[in-house]
Structure formats: C-alpha cells, structure tokens
Amino acid sequence: MAITRRVFMKGGAMALVGTAAIPSFLTRAAFGIDRALGNGKKRLVVLFQRGGAHGLTLLLPHGEQAYYAMRPSINIPRPQNGKDSAIGLDRFFCLHPPMTAFKPH
Numbered sequence: 001m002a003i004t005r006r007v008f009m010k011g012g013a014m015a016l017v018g019t020a021a022i023p024s025f026l027t028r029a030a031f032g033i034d035r036a037l038g039n040g041k042k043r044l045v046v047l048f049q050r051g052g053a054h055g056l057t058l059l060l061p062h063g064e065q066a067y068y069a070m071r072p073s074i075n076i077p078r079p080q081n082g083k084d085s086a087i088g089l090d091r092f093f094c095l096h097p098p099m100t101a102f103k104p105h
Helices: 005-037 065-070 097-102
Strands: none
Touching: none
C-alpha cells in the first residue's frame, strides 16, 4: 500500500496529539493516588526504559513455547540455578537475571 500525503499528515497529527497527551495523563495518575489515599504526600513515579527494555525482556513468559521459538538468538534461558538464567516467579513468568531486587520474598 502506497502512503499518500494525506495518510502521512493524518498519522503525523495523531502521533503529535498522542504524545502531547501523555505527560498530563501521567501527572494526573501520579497525583490521583495521593488524593485517593488522603495522606497529602507527593510521590514521583519514574519509568525509564533504555534500549531493549520492554515487556518481553523484563518479564519473560518462560512457560510459553512460542517465546523461545520466535526469539531463538535473543531469549533468556529458563529459570535454573545458574547465574545467567531467569528468576522464576511461577510456572509461566520469570524476571530478567539482573532484576533480583524485584523478586518477591
């Protein structure tokens, strides 16, 4: 499908509107928690993702065979006792190896 100027401009405008709405949404969400709790304390919520830090890298579905089939060269090994293996959470999900601080006790 060829991209026309109209489609390009429409998509660009939607992207601009969408990114302009994100900061106000995050501000409302962060301050909304404090109002609901009624404690008056401010909280700063920061999400920092760099490079390949996304859902399938940080929280792995090791119980899903398709994960290993679709990512043969970049998958994280299943949970084992080894240093470079994933940190098991349950029978389906696990954490990336450097995320040991986030493992529930």
